[in-house]
Amino acid sequence: MKPYNPSEVEKKWQNVWEETKIYSPNLDSAKKPFYNLMMFPYPSAEGMHVGNMYAFTGADIYGRFQRMQGYDVFEPIGLDGFGIHSENYAIKVGKHPAEQAKISEENFYRQLRSIGNSYEWTRTIETYKPEYYKWTQWLFIQLFKAGLAYKKKAPVNFCPKDLTVLADEQVIDGKCERCGSVVEKRELEQWFFKITDYAEKLLSNIPELDWSEKVKVAQKNWIGKSEGARIRFVILSEAKDLPASQQGGDSSAMLQNDNSIEVFTTRPDTLFGATFLVISPELAKKWLDVGWKAPTGVGKYIEEALVKRTLIEENTDKTGVFSGIYAINPVNQEKIPIWVANYVLAGYGTGAIMAVPAHDPRDFEFAKKFDLQVKTVILSETKDLPASQQGGDSSAMSQNDKMIEVYVGEGEIINSGDWNGWKTPESISKVIKWLEKKAIGKREVNYHLRDWLISRQRYWGPPIPMIDCPKCGWQPVAEADLPVVLPELEDFKPEGNGKSPLANIDTFINTKCPNCDGPAKRETDVSDTFLDSAWYFFRYACTDIESSAFDRERLKKWLPVNMYIGGAEHSVLHLLYSRFIAMVLADLKFTDFEEPFKRFYAHGLIVKDGAKMSKSRGNVIIPDKYIAKFGADTLRCYLMFLGPFSAGGDFRDTGIEGMNRFLKRVWKLCSAVLSSKYQVSSTENTKELDTAMNKTIKKVTEDIENLRYNTALATLMEYYNVLSEFYTKYKILDTKYCKTFVLLLAPFAPHMTEELYQQLTIDNLQFTNKGKKDSQSFNSIHLESWPSFDEKSLEESEVNIAVSVNGKTRDVIKIEKSKVESQKFVEQLAKESENVKKHLQGKKILKTVYVQGKIINFVID
C-alpha cells in the first residue's frame, strides 16, 4: 500500500460521497430519522476559521456516530448571509453586498467541503436568496395576522456606528453587540414581535429541555420573572395642580382618575415600611406633558436626568429631587413624599416604586443621601445582630447610621398592624390577599423580557412585507405577491436619518393597498437577521417544497431537532427567538411541537495564545493551510483531542504534528497487516487483543455518546499501542482488530478510515455489510454498523488488587478472577506481600475493608 497521502485520499472520497449521495437520506421514507443540526454559519469574507471547524467537526462526529448506529441522519448546512455584518464588510471593500455574498458563498462552501463533514449538500439554504426570504416574509405576515407584530413609537437602542436600531438582546453592557459602539436611546417608530406574550411558556418549558444548566439559567435570567403586587397609593388632595390621565390602559403609573399612583413590588410584605415613593424621570416627564405644574427646579432636574439617560449608564450615582407632592401609604395612612430619581427605570413595572429603605439597599442608599425616614418592618433572623437593629422606628438614621443596615432577608413581620407575627416570605401571598380584599393592590407578575424589536434601517435584509394605506392602515402584502424582492440598489449605505436606504426608492415605496387597491406606501425597513436564523431549521427539511414554507408532515417526521450543537454565546439571542417562533407556529397550527431543539449542546471556544480569535487581534486561524499540509482528518482529530468539547482550547501548531504522527502510524500498521501473507484468524495470544478490543469499543461508544471526544481518541491511541506492540512481537495480526479500529476512528477521520476500510474488506467476502443502505454503489464505512462489544470478553482472567494499609497503597497483587469473591483468600495473599508485611509488623489489625476485585485496606492502630 502507498504511504499516507491525505490530500489525495480526502479529495477522492469527498467526491465519491457526494456523487453517491450517501449522506442524503430520503426525507419521506426514512425509517429512523435523526436531525443533526449545527448552528447556521455566517459566511464571513475571510472564510471559515478553526473555531467554526471545531464546532462543525464536533457536531459531525456525533452525526456520523448516529448514522453508524443505524439512524437516517440528516445533517444540513447553509449560510446565514443576510445582515449588517455582511453589509458592513461589503461597504468596507467597496463591493455590493449581493456581489460579495456570491464570493463569500463560494469560498465558504469550498472550505466546508474540505473539512469532510457528512453534509446533505442537496438541501443548502442561503438566507439572502428570494426563495428563502420569501418565507421569512411570509412568517412575518403570519405573526402580524396573529396580532403578534405591531409598530409602535418607543424608546429604542440606536447604534450610532451601524446607524440602525438594535434589539435589547443585541446590546451588551450598553454597547452594540456587533461593533462595540456605545448605544444611544432614541424615540423611534419601530416594528416589534410580542415575544412577551410567550414569556411564561418560554420559562415554564425550560425544565423539560435537555440543555446544559448554564444555558437554561441564562434564558431564565433573561426572561426574569418577578412575582409580586401592584399597589395603589392615593395622592394627597392638596396636590390640585396634578391633572388626571385622560386615556386609560396605560401600564405606567400615570395618574389615575381618582388621583392615585400605582407601583409594582415583589415585597408587598414590607408595605408598612414604605416611607416614600419614587418615580422615574420619564414618568415625571409624562406628567409635565399633561400639565403638571412642578415646583421650581424639579422640571430642570427631569430634563437633565433624561439627557443623562441617553448616555452610558456607567454613572450609578443616585440623584433625585422631591416633587413637592405627597401620597398616602394605604396601610397606615401616613403622609409620604414622592420623589423623582434616576435609579427608577421607566420600562419596568409601572415606572414608579414604593421605597422601603430598611429592606432594599437601593432605597436605603437613596434615603441616606437625602435623609429620608427608614422604618424596619421585618425582623432579622440572624441572632447575633444587635438588638437595636431589630425593629423599632429608626428615622434618626443619619445620627447613627452604623447601627442601621439594610435587611433583605426573610423573617417575621413587625410594626405592621394586622400583619405582625406573619413570617415572610411564606406569607407574601397572604399579604396580597389582604391587599386585594381591601382593594389596595392586586397580585401581578412582571418579566424582564421585552418585545423583540425586529425592524432595521438597513439594506441587506428581507424587506418587511407591510403596506401602509392612508385608509386601511397597515396591511400585509398578499401572500401571492411574495417575495417582496429587495431591489438592487447602487447606493445602499445607511444614512442614519432613521430610515432605510430603501426609503429613497419611489418605485419601491409606492404601491397599492392590498385591501382597498388605493395608493399606499411600502414599509422600507428590513427585518433583523435573527429572524432569518430563527426558523431556518424548518426550511432545511423542506427545501424541495415550493408551495409553502414547510410541510407539516415532513416536520412531524424530522422535528424537533434531535441534536443541536452550537456556541454558548447564542444562549439568549438565537435560541430564545427560535423557541418563540416555534411556539407561535405551533399555536397557529402550522406545526405539532412547541420546542424546536430537544437537545442543545454548547461547545467550547477555540482561542489562540489565550485570547479570543478576532480580526483586530490578527490571530484568526484559517484551517486551509493546515488541511493542505496535514489533511482534514489530522486537523479534525487534533481539534477534538485538545480537551473536552464543551471547554474549547488553545490552538497550537505543535500538537497537530503529534496527531498527524498518530494517523500515519495507524495507516502504516493497517498497510503492514494487509501486506502480510499470513493473516490468521486466531493466534495463541489473542485473548489480550480481544479484551483490549472490546474494552475500546465500550469506552469509545460511551465517550462519543457523551461528546467526550478527547478521551475517545485517547482510548483509540491506547488500543493502537496494544495492536502495534502485538504486531511488532508476532508479525501477525488478524484484520478484524484493524477493521474494528478504523470503524471506531471513522467519525473522527472519515477519509483515511474509508480508504483503509475499503482495502481491508476488498476480498474479504465473509464480512457482511449489515448497515448497507438501499442503492449504494459501494459499501462505505460510514454506512456500516457500529461495532458492538461482548461483555464477556471484557473480563480478564487476572485482576489487580491494590493492598493498602491505613489507606496508603503498599502493594498491588494479582488474583485469579475466579478467586476474587473470597475475601479470605485475598486477605491471606495480601498479607504475604513483603512490603505489606513490613507495614503490618507488630501492629494490630483493627479492621479489614475489602472491595471486591479492587482494593483491600488494612486498618491498624
Next chain:
RNA sequence: GCCGGGAUGGUGGAAUGGUAUACACGCGGGUCUCAAAAACCCGUGGGCUUUAAACCCUUGAGAGUUCGAGUCUCUCUCCCGGCACCA
C-alpha cells in the same frame, strides 16, 4: 452584588469515593545516517546531581465526613462566563 463553571506535572489534559498524573505535547538520552530530517526505542511530578528498592510529599488554601477524598460537606483565595439600579 447575584447566578453558573473552574483551579491536577514544564504544557493540553485523564481519573463510577478505591493503585492520582491515563493519552498526548514538550524535553532528555539512544538506534539508524557521512550528516540532518523522518521513523523507531528508552526515560520523564517533587524530595533526589548515579542506579535500584524503600520512604516521604503532591490535585489553589484551610478544616471536616470516611477504613479510604482530586472526587462529598463547610470556610476562604484566585480565574472564566452570564446578568446587573428589573423594586
